[in-house]
Amino acid sequence: MTALAPSPSPASAVAPRRTARGRWYLAAAGLAVVVTAYSLTVSSVPLPFGDVLDALTGRADDALSRLVWDYQIPRIILCWAVGAGLGASGAVMQSVIRNPLASPDVLGVTRGAGVTALFVVLILPATPLSLLPVAALAGGVAVTVVVYALAYRGGTTPIRLALVGVAASACCEAMIRFLLMRYPQDVNGSLIWLAGSFFGRTWQTVAITVPWVVVCLPVVVLLGRRLDVMGLGDPMAVGLGERAEGTRRLAIGVAVVLASGAVAAAGTLSFVSLIAPHIARRLVGGRMATLTPMAAAVGVLLTLGADTLGRGISPPLEIPAGLITAVIGAPYFLYLLMRTGR
């Protein structure tokens, strides 16, 4: 058996073989290392790779050390965690909602997190900034719980979840606008957060974000085969021995915690959770146990790439990573829409 390179054309009917799949994993890992290394050197001040190495090995002066250890490294770790969380949660949501155009946003996670974050920043300005991610996480989870409860009629269906989610998102969006108009003098920081940015993130944010991802990612991978079966429709899933509603609830729960954690740390990074699973599916196929890790890897590459670009295009001015992912993501999304519309 020869290994076939998976063709990028959507018409390819033959799945990537195991060896090809392995190669894609290696390629993604290699690329992640390269982008990470490059990203370390991109800063508002010139930072040659040699200096970074000196700082990493402890041979640099204080200022350089601080720059690398307190700014560059936590930021990159956060990109990893956020990207992996968004990619994996997108893969889970697309499987649970059974729609390739779904993402955690469908359940109002992003907007919900946005509302509570803004609320804390604008109305309770005395709150320490470190609580902002906690508030955002709570908001994202709360909105999802409400959406699930409203969609529940002795069980849920993917389409009802999605429709209620869209309505809830719109409500949250309205609240965000209201807050922004009501408190116009304090909105600058909020706007940057809403646009999705890693600016000024410290070890503290890393400490509250990474554990979520580290706990949830393995759970998602372990859920793989159950999610595969869920993807065949509720009747078939029950026929194959899954308690459909219970499994759906569990999967949504994990996906939402992953996504809310990511949004809490970095704000709205549009399209990452939508696009990463798509790219991953093209590369390694749709089986969840192989798809989710690849979706997480692609999420890391997209997020890290966007943040690096945002810092490097016109220093010292920073472009929020969320704007970059939106610029890349929107056309890709339209392309997907047209392709699935066939």
Added chain:
Amino acid sequence: MRLSAEGVELRYDRKVVARNLSLEIPDNQVSVLIGPNGSGKSTALKSLARLLRPAGGRVLLDGASIQSLPTKEIARRLAILPQVLTTPEAITVEDLVWFGRHPHRRTVGAPSPQDREMVEWALRSTDTAALRDQYVDQLSGGQRQRVWIAVCLAQQTDLLLLDEPTTFLDVTYQLELLDLLARLNGEEGKTIAMVLHDFNMAAEYADHIFVLAAGELVCQGTPREVLTKETMRTVFSLDVEIGVNPRSGRPLVIPLRRRPAPHRVARQTVPGSPTRS
């Protein structure tokens, strides 16, 4: 009798489909449920497969109420091919058939040799082994239906329920599928119960036929006992002639058109009307 429904009341929300329906699926036989649209045959099959919880009465599997058994445990004894299925994206035929092993596998751990064996057998039996590396969403309707059957076979159950499995298939594949089910019944003693629309397919393959109308079991028995002019008229409002299949000796249902065929007049052109080339 391993699987039976005892006086079940079936409903979707407030719409009552059946009030007091009892069915006993005969072991090691091929049973077919027929009935007009809306007669509740699919609903009855769903309740037998625990996909629909009866509002009253109970479904018994091996003597226990099916609602009290863990769903995974049921999945090792009974496979169901529902009518509505979601075709997953970017999943190969072989991977999909592996999903049939789900109820037999633990969350972690490598598949057993028996898992492998059953998957290969399911692929071979349904003649889908050659498609194993293709994505299911790229297959034709007929190929896809055979793959779904393979998933159910890989489940390795004695009981196999199928809700209109021949939909989307052209006649060749309908026969091939029914032949396969007959062979599974004959060689492995599998109990098969399915909903079919075609009387003659039912007549040819069923050992036992249930006729449902408006949620009630109107009659049951062998094809010869059940497929009569009387049943066809009262249940389906159909005028039929019942013949005999010259090969199998089973009944042959020949529906008659309501009005006699019009006497065709030789074609002539009406003066002044537009003619089409």
